[in-house]
Amino acid sequence: MAQLDTVFAALSDPTRRTILQMLLEDDMAVTDVAHPFEMSLAAISKHLSVLTAAGLISQEKRGRVKWCKLEPDALRDASIWMQSFGQFEAVNLDAFEAYLAREFDGDGA
């Protein structure tokens, strides 16, 4: 499935994963998405294009501001694909929270 290519490729970049996590909290304007990163606005704009092409986010222009919105549906196929290696035990919530904490520390933000 071609969509898996773009979804996994989009997820392989830490900047883009961080963006997705930021959007988990709320929709954001492009400038605000860019703010925490030490990178040009144009670079962030490209990352957002990649995420949009993969279907992981959508962008809607209202006035001069383009709002970015998480579209978790695209993750479903990828998630389903992973389930085919079904020997993962159910997610341990404690481990998961510790994991998220680590992710937010170590990453691009």
Place this chain on the structure above:
Amino acid sequence: MAQLDTVFAALSDPTRRTILQMLLEDDMAVTDVAHPFEMSLAAISKHLSVLTAAGLISQEKRGRVKWCKLEPDALRDASIWMQSFGQFEAVNLDAFEAYLAREFDGDGA
């Protein structure tokens, strides 16, 4: 988390995903992995290196044959990361089987 980079990048290539699915059935020698693909052995060898670097497979040399083995543990972190977008409903098994059928048709095999 750096490991996520390599795992997702490894999964973004359809040849590598097909290889993982082949290894789901049984361990395989490099030559046998390469057989269904219209691609040089050297190219497959590189793909296997990528999968090994990502921790998705392991390779053990016995005699002159190197055996490839699925290592689903590495998928766990990626799977956990996806759970952070927890709004996925539980996997529908029928949809999943239809999905697998499509994947095996359309892909590199």
Place this chain on the structure above:
DNA sequence: GCCAAATTTAACCTTTTGGTTGAAAGTTTG
């Protein structure tokens, strides 16, 4: 010891990726 088999390495090529800067385009507001 020599030949064949299994796999990797090396050198190379083309395309993609991720970044830069600067200009352009569309929108709002003074």
Place this chain on the structure above:
DNA sequence: CAAACTTTCAACCAAAAGGTTAAATTTGGC
């Protein structure tokens, strides 16, 4: 209208990805 703001586009660059072919390496069998 003009100036300011938000975002993208264009041109460019370096590095990485994915492939090739040919040579090298390691091992097994006669």
